Amino acid sequence: xxxxxxxVRIGALGALFVLICAVYLVILVNVQITGQDYxxxxxxxxxxxxxxxxxxxxxxxxxNGKALVINTSIYDVSLEYGAMPKAAAAFNTVILDTLAxxxxxxxxxxxxxxxxxxxxxxxxxxxxxEFFTSQTNKTKFAAxxxxxxxxxxxxxxxxxxxxRVRYGLSTYNxxxxxxxxxxxxxxxxxxxxxxxxxxxxxxxxxxxYTLARDVDMRxxxxxxxxxxxxxxxxxxxxxxxxxxxxxxxxxxxxxxxPADKLDDYxxxxxxxxxxxxxxxxxxxxxxxxxxxxxxxEIVEDKYGNLISETIVKxxxxxxxxxxxxxxxxxxxxxxxxxxxxxxxxxSAKPKPGEHEGEDAHxxxxxxxxxxxxxxxxxASYPTYKLSEYVENYAALSTDESRPLYNRALLGTYTPGxxxxxxxxxxxxxxxxxxxxxxxxxxxxxNFGDYHPRCWIYLRNGRTHGxxxxxxxxxxxxxxxxxxxxxxxxxxxxxEYSRVYGLGEPTGIELPESTGILAGPAYSESTGNVWxxxxxxxxAIGQSDNVFTPLQLAVYISTLLDGGTRYRAxxxxxxxxxxxxxxxxxxECEVMSAVELDAGIVSTVKSAMKDVVESGSxxxxxxxxxxxxxxxxxxxxxxxxxxxxxxxxxxAPYDTPKMVVSVVIEQGANGTDAAYTARAMYDSxxxxxxxxxxxxxxxxx
Numbered sequence: 001x002x003x004x005x006x007x008v009r010i011g012a013l014g015a016l017f018v019l020i021c022a023v024y025l026v027i028l029v030n031v032q033i034t035g036q037d038y039x040x041x042x043x044x045x046x047x048x049x050x051x052x053x054x055x056x057x058x059x060x061x062x063x064n065g066k067a068l069v070i071n072t073s074i075y076d077v078s079l080e081y082g083a084m085p086k087a088a089a090a091f092n093t094v095i096l097d098t099l100a101x102x103x104x105x106x107x108x109x110x111x112x113x114x115x116x117x118x119x120x121x122x123x124x125x126x127x128x129x130e131f132f133t134s135q136t137n138k139t140k141f142a143a144x145x146x147x148x149x150x151x152x153x154x155x156x157x158x159x160x161x162x163x164r165v166r167y168g169l170s171t172y173n174x175x176x177x178x179x180x181x182x183x184x185x186x187x188x189x190x191x192x193x194x195x196x197x198x199x200x201x202x203x204x205x206x207x208x209y210t211l212a213r214d215v216d217m218r219x220x221x222x223x224x225x226x227x228x229x230x231x232x233x234x235x236x237x238x239x240x241x242x243x244x245x246x247x248x249x250x251x252x253x254x255x256x257x258p259a260d261k262l263d264d265y266x267x268x269x270x271x272x273x274x275x276x277x278x279x280x281x282x283x284x285x286x287x288x289x290x291x292x293x294x295x296x297e298i299v300e301d302k303y304g305n306l307i308s309e310t311i312v313k314x315x316x317x318x319x320x321x322x323x324x325x326x327x328x329x330x331x332x333x334x335x336x337x338x339x340x341x342x343x344x345x346x347s348a349k350p351k352p353g354e355h356e357g358e359d360a361h362x363x364x365x366x367x368x369x370x371x372x373x374x375x376x377x378x379a380s381y382p383t384y385k386l387s388e389y390v391e392n393y394a395a396l397s398t399d400e401s402r403p404l405y406n407r408a409l410l411g412t413y414t415p416g417x418x419x420x421x422x423x424x425x426x427x428x429x430x431x432x433x434x435x436x437x438x439x440x441x442x443x444x445x446n447f448g449d450y451h452p453r454c455w456i457y458l459r460n461g462r463t464h465g466x467x468x469x470x471x472x473x474x475x476x477x478x479x480x481x482x483x484x485x486x487x488x489x490x491x492x493x494x495e496y497s498r499v500y501g502l503g504e505p506t507g508i509e510l511p512e513s514t515g516i517l518a519g520p521a522y523s524e525s526t527g528n529v530w531x532x533x534x535x536x537x538x539a540i541g542q543s544d545n546v547f548t549p550l551q552l553a554v555y556i557s558t559l560l561d562g563g564t565r566y567r568a569x570x571x572x573x574x575x576x577x578x579x580x581x582x583x584x585x586x587e588c589e590v591m592s593a594v595e596l597d598a599g600i601v602s603t604v605k606s607a608m609k610d611v612v613e614s615g616s617x618x619x620x621x622x623x624x625x626x627x628x629x630x631x632x633x634x635x636x637x638x639x640x641x642x643x644x645x646x647x648x649x650x651a652p653y654d655t656p657k658m659v660v661s662v663v664i665e666q667g668a669n670g671t672d673a674a675y676t677a678r679a680m681y682d683s684x685x686x687x688x689x690x691x692x693x694x695x696x697x698x699x700x
Contacts, residue, residue, distance in 0.1 A: 252280015
């Protein structure tokens with residue numbers, strides 16, 4: 001009996017073994033012949049989506065390799081189109097759940113703004129007329145209506161009657177012709193704006209939709225724990241300003257693509273939610289700094305579980321930009337300029353009916369390398385912090401002192417006596433005077449019915465007496481230059497001025513003003529007649545002449561270089577990110593030239609050295625250990641205001657390494673503007689750190 005049981009067991013096991021083998025044989029045949037295996041079954045139940053891998057934006061450095069603008073990673077909470085449910089109610093639930101997760105996290109974040117070109121609240125909306133003044137906005141809105149299959153002349157009521165149902169915000173009873181809202185008013189309004197923005201931005205498989213930006217780790221962790229399958233955490237580079245508050249006008253900022261330029265950027269390959277250079281170097285070198293985004297393939301099962309994640313297109317980082325500026329010099333120029341203006345204002349002792357700088361409030365300072373045209377610094381006061389631009393924009397944009405305005409490149413100012421060295425060089429080159437020509441200052445210059453007077457005669461009734469060109473520059477004798485202007489003529493004055501770069505583009509990569517060069521051409525363009533007497537005023541830097549601080553620096557550089565004008569530029573070199581390998585270097589470019597004899601250049605330089613050592617700027621440079629050349633200028637501005645103060649100069653005298661121009665609005669006396677220039681020489685040529693006279697006071 002026992003043997004029988006054993007045989008039965010063995011037989012059962014054998015049968016089971018045969019059955020298992022048969023099953024595997026069937027599967028094997030199926031795999032080999034039909035190819036329908038288990039993995040194919042899985043494959044049929046997986047979903048593939050593609051997400052953008054943002055490329056690193058190039059960073060910005062100064063001429064010495066000091067970091068100015070760097071990348072720091074920030075994280076955004078976005079929704080992935082491919083994972084979103086099709087039903088409107090479920091779609092809305094994902095949006096609301098995601099927002100709730102972000103807002104309940106207790107962390108920090110910034111909710112993304114929505115494009116919504118309507119005023120009012122649900123369901124009563126009116127067009128925002130200002131939005132529709134842009135042709136680009138009109139075009140984009142018309143395209144949206146076409147995608148929705150609505151007529152282009154659809155009213156707001158027709159549009160939102162359609163959208164409230166499309167978005168699942170309300171149901172419509174055809175019999176009663178009435179709507180039933182499915183959410184409370186606040187939720188409906190929120191969903192309407194977000195859903196509209198999604199449509200407007202064409203939320204799609206290639207365009208995730210961002211709900212919250214710059215979320216901290218607390219928010220990030222909380223959102224992940226909520227396990228909402230449609231959430232996509234994206235990493236992007238935020239710009240960090242290493243010397244925040246300095247060089248703001250030069251560096252510029254990045255921001256969302258302006259609405260009126262969106263089509264152009266999209267055509268160039270940008271995504272609709274990309275951040276681009278808006279101003280300064282960020283905008284000027286956008287094509288260099290931007291990278292090329294990559295693509296990540298994500299495969300998930302029907303439950304949202306990750307099966308695989310692969311980079312199918314590697315992102316390519318943008319190139320690093322090395323600017324020509326020296327950040328230490330830039331900081332000195334900005335701090336010294338601010339102090340200079342304060343010193344002038346606080347030391348002013350105006351008499352009744354006079355002004356001595358008590359209204360000084362703003363200015364600019366520029367330095368360039370005369371041998372290359374490289375911009376070493378460009379300070380504009382008042383200024384602002386790039387990191388606070390968005391937060392403080394309303395106040396900054398309405399501030400009467402215009403802190404957003406780049407006075408160094410856009411501000412135009414009458415040059416006053418700083419114009420005289422250029423006129424002298426032209427007169428010497430044309431042979432209307434020589435180094436030894438003597439003109440006697442008689443106080444009043446008689447020119448027909450026109451009788452302009454020298455500044456010293458106006459001030460105390462005296463004259464400068466007999467003057468050579470060197471003495472006339474040192475003493476800033478108007479009478480001498482009235483006569484020189486008469487002999488030279490306005491056409492020659494203008495011809496040389498254009499070669500110097502006055503009234504001409506400097507070539508700088510940032511927006512700049514070209515100023516105004518006085519002469520018949522400009523007068524005729526404004527409907528005025530150029531009179532011979534205007535030539536006399538033009539020769540002393542008055543009349544219609546107005547130039548930027550950068551143009552003044554370029555002009556002096558051109559004189560020092562014997563009449564060769566180099567293009568002013570801000571870009572020094574490009575480097576691979578992140579290796580730092582040099583990709584290219586900017587070469588000097590000649591913009592214009594006239595041959596100035598070395599002896600003539602020496603004569604003008606000598607006169608400018610006398611200005612600093614024994615003339616109007618001697619008070620600032622007394623016992624200075626670097627030999628400097630310079631020229632002060634005090635330019636009338638009219639109205640009930642102090643005159644503008646100007647200084648142009650160069651150092652060291654024998655082999656100039658930097659040319660400086662300083663303009664202080666309502667500074668009253670050109671001599672005082674040299675305070676900023678001296679601090680700049682100390683910084684760049686001697687490596688000294690600027691110490692503010694107000695440091696102890698501000699520390700309290």
